[in-house]
Structure formats: structure tokens, C-alpha cells
Amino acid sequence: xxxxxxxxxxxxxxxxxxxxxxxxxxxxxxxxxxxxxxxxxxxxxxxxxxxxx
Amino acid sequence: xxxxxxxxxxxxxxxxxxxxxxxxxxxxxxxxxxxxxxxxxxxxxxxxxxxxxxxxxxxxxxxxxxxxxxxxxxxxxxxxxxxxxxxxxxxxxxxxxxxxxxxxxxxxxxxxxxxxxxxxxxxxxxxxxxxxxxxxxxxxxxxxxxxxxxxxxxxxxxxxxxxxxxxxxxxxxxxxxxxxxxxxxxxxxxxxxxxxxxxxxxxxxxxxxxxxxxxxxxxxxxxxxxxxxxxxxxxxxxxxxxxxxxxxxxxxxxxxxxxxxxxxxxxxxxxxxxxxxxxxxxxxxxxxxxxxxxxxxxxxxxxxxxxxxxxxxxxxxxxxxxxxxxxxxxxxxxxxxxxxxx
Numbered sequence: 001x002x003x004x005x006x007x008x009x010x011x012x013x014x015x016x017x018x019x020x021x022x023x024x025x026x027x028x029x030x031x032x033x034x035x036x037x038x039x040x041x042x043x044x045x046x047x048x049x050x051x052x053x
Numbered sequence: 054x055x056x057x058x059x060x061x062x063x064x065x066x067x068x069x070x071x072x073x074x075x076x077x078x079x080x081x082x083x084x085x086x087x088x089x090x091x092x093x094x095x096x097x098x099x100x101x102x103x104x105x106x107x108x109x110x111x112x113x114x115x116x117x118x119x120x121x122x123x124x125x126x127x128x129x130x131x132x133x134x135x136x137x138x139x140x141x142x143x144x145x146x147x148x149x150x151x152x153x154x155x156x157x158x159x160x161x162x163x164x165x166x167x168x169x170x171x172x173x174x175x176x177x178x179x180x181x182x183x184x185x186x187x188x189x190x191x192x193x194x195x196x197x198x199x200x201x202x203x204x205x206x207x208x209x210x211x212x213x214x215x216x217x218x219x220x221x222x223x224x225x226x227x228x229x230x231x232x233x234x235x236x237x238x239x240x241x242x243x244x245x246x247x248x249x250x251x252x253x254x255x256x257x258x259x260x261x262x263x264x265x266x267x268x269x270x271x272x273x274x275x276x277x278x279x280x281x282x283x284x285x286x287x288x289x290x291x292x293x294x295x296x297x298x299x300x301x302x303x304x305x306x307x308x309x310x311x312x313x314x315x316x317x318x319x320x321x322x323x324x325x326x327x328x329x330x331x332x333x334x335x336x337x338x339x340x341x342x343x344x345x346x347x348x349x350x351x352x353x354x355x356x357x358x359x360x361x362x363x364x365x366x367x368x369x370x371x372x373x374x375x376x377x378x379x380x381x382x383x384x385x386x387x388x389x390x391x392x393x394x395x
Binding site: 003004005007022025027029030031032033034035 | 146147148149150151152156158160163165166167168345347349376378379380381383385
């Protein structure tokens with residue numbers, strides 16, 4: 001399965017998570033959608049390497 | 054004195070944050086270049102010969118005018134890294150996925166929706182000969198952009214069978230000495246024509262269809278036709294005006310290819326019937342390095358009968374049509390390098 005990426009609409013009012021394939025991305029990118037970082041809620045929790053004692 | 058082979062080239066694989074803000078060293082790579090010339094700086098002076106009132110027609114004074122920087126060619130064997138870089142910086146709308154290798158999906162940006170309007174990402178270019186205290190040449194050109202590129206594929210052995218030449222422009226802004234310690238030279242993952250794994254143009258499969266021996270060569274090119282970037286407030290270097298932007302004009306995407314003619318060849322039929330279809334060109338080196346050019350809607354404009362080394366051939370000039378759903382072309386490059394055009 002292809003990786004997923006987040007794409008933002010040219011109007012800036014919509015974010016979609018789509019498969020990073022040419023088939024899925026071409027219709028979006030050719031109409032001005034562009035990649036954005038994953039929204040905070042979609043990010044994996046940060047693993048704390050070493051807790052303070 | 055120095056031999057030209059001592060010339061070191063490095064340039065930003067990451068994009069500058071603004072046209073006048075140079076790449077940091079962490080986003081600069083170093084590569085070889087088949088172009089054996091350095092990038093020349095050309096300051097232009099003017100004089101007052103056209104002004105009357107001096108009592109004669111001869112010039113009496115010099116004035117600083119502008120930096121007229123020539124375009125510069127980066128000529129390399131096509132590799133996954135270099136193609137990802139050239140296509141990203143020339144087309145502008147880039148999506149990166151994966152966690153190594155990285156997959157770059159690239160399409161031409163639209164002026165209406167591109168966050169930087171008609172401007173593409175900028176990068177810095179470093180050229181050095183014996184950098185250090187007694188450098189023969191050490192400068193960084195700031196605000197460079199990719200004007201266009203040409204990808205050439207041909208039936209021949211070795212890396213020369215897949216070449217990519219990129220034409221770059223720059224504003225005239227520079228720093229000297231560059232202040233950059235170039236990294237070790239990169240080892241690109243290069244392609245050759247033997248690695249072509251898909252080759253279908255407008256419904257004709259030249260790789261496995263027909264006799265599978267038809268393909269001779271292909272040239273694809275992109276041209277941004279930048280508009281001159283001199284304007285009020287565009288800036289100055291050493292008292293000479295520099296360009297403050299590179300805005301694309303009427304962009305052009307051209308594809309030509311040569312194939313051997315055989316019984317049942319359908320290129321003429323496709324041309325006169327105005328047949329259109331997708332075109333897919335793929336080179337696969339391994340799981341970490343591949344390149345696909347997917348033209349969404351190609352027709353044939355010219356099919357000219359000729360001969361290539363004594364074999365009857367057709368030279369086809371494609372017309373790349375803008376598909377209302379999928380656009381014109383989608384480039385996909387898989388490469389181990391992270392951060393290209395980011």
C-alpha cells in the first residue's frame with residue numbers, strides 16, 4: 001500500500017489524506033492542491049526518550 | 054592558474070526561503086558536472102555616447118548598469134536524485150512521501166494556486182577552485198532558478214544513453230568568498246537506457262509491443278520562458294542592478310521520439326485520426342531508484358519518415374494536451390535522498 005500524504009485545497013478550506021500515487025495525486029495537484037504537514041491530531045505521539053527523575 | 058578540472062560545483066537541493074536568502078550548507082549538495090565552464094558573472098556598463106550637449110558624439114563617462122547573468126547548464130547523466138531535483142525546481146508543485154526511499158510526485162504548478170504566484174523555488178549555486186585562503190574562485194550565486202531541462206534517451210551503451218541537461222538562471226546577487234565548505238561529492242544513482250521498464254506512447258507499446266525492437270531515441274524538454282526580473286526595487290550588487298524575480302511565461306513541454314518503422318505501424322493512423330492517449334516512460338534501477346514520466350494526454354503532431362543509421366524510422370513530435378482531470382504531466386521519482394525542493 002502506498003504511503004499517505006495530506007493535501008490542502010487551493011482555497012485552503014479543506015485537507016484530505018490521500019494515497020501518494022500518481023493516480024490519486026494528479027487530479028488534486030493539477031487543480032492546485034498542495035502538500036501540507038500532517039495535522040497535529042494525526043501525528044503519532046512523541047515518545048519521550050528519557051523521563052526526568 | 055588552475056585547471057578547469059579543479060572546479061567544484063555545489064548547489065541547493067533544498068529551496069531557499071526567499072530569493073535573496075542563500076541556502077544553508079546543510080541543504081547544499083556537491084555534484085560533478087559535464088559542463089566544463091564555470092558560471093560567468095557579467096556586469097554591464099553603459100556610457101553617455103547617446104547624450105547630446107557634450108559638444109561631440111564620443112562617450113565621456115562610464116556608468117554601472119546591471120548584472121546580465123548568462124544561463125548556465127548543469128549537464129549530467131540522468132540519476133534519480135538529479136531528476137527529482139530538476140523536475141521539482143522546474144515545475145514547482147511537489148509532494149514527497151515515504152521514509153526512505155522517498156517518492157517525489159511532481160506536476161507543473163498553476164499560477165492561480167501556487168503559493169508563490171508565477172515564481173518557482175530558488176536555490177543557491179556554489180563554485181570553487183581551491184577554496185581557502187588563496188582561492189582561485191570561491192563564490193555563491195544566490196537566487197538561482199531552473200529555466201528548463203532536456204532529457205535525452207538513446208540507443209547507446211552506458212550512462213550517456215540517459216542524459217539530463219538543466220538550464221539555470223540567476224539574479225546577479227552573490228557572496229564571495231562563499232563561506233561554504235562543500236560536502237563530499239555525491240554518488241548519484243544513475244540510469245541508462247537498459248533500465249527502461251515502460252515505454253508506451255499514445256497506445257503504442259514500444260517496449261514489449263510489436264517487434265519490441267522499434268525504439269531508437271527520445272527527447273523530452275521543459276522550458277519556463279522566464280520574464281526579465283528587473284523592476285523598481287529589484288535590488289543591486291556592487292552598484293549594478295540585479296533581477297529580483299523569475300516569473301514563468303508561456304511554459305512549453307516538448308516530446309520527440311524516433312522509432313523504427315515496421316509492418317502495421319500505427320503512428321500515421323494515430324496522427325490522422327487525432328488519436329490521443331497517455332504516454333508512460335519509466336526507468337527502474339532498483340527498488341530505491343526509479344523515474345516515471347506520465348503524460349496524461351498525448352497526440353501526434355508530426356510523423357516524419359526518415360532513416361537512422363540506415364534503418365527506416367519515423368520521427369514523431371508529440372503534442373502534450375492538458376487533460377481537464379489529470380493535468381498535463383505527472384513525474385514520479387523514487388530516490389534515497391530526502392529534502393529535495395523542501
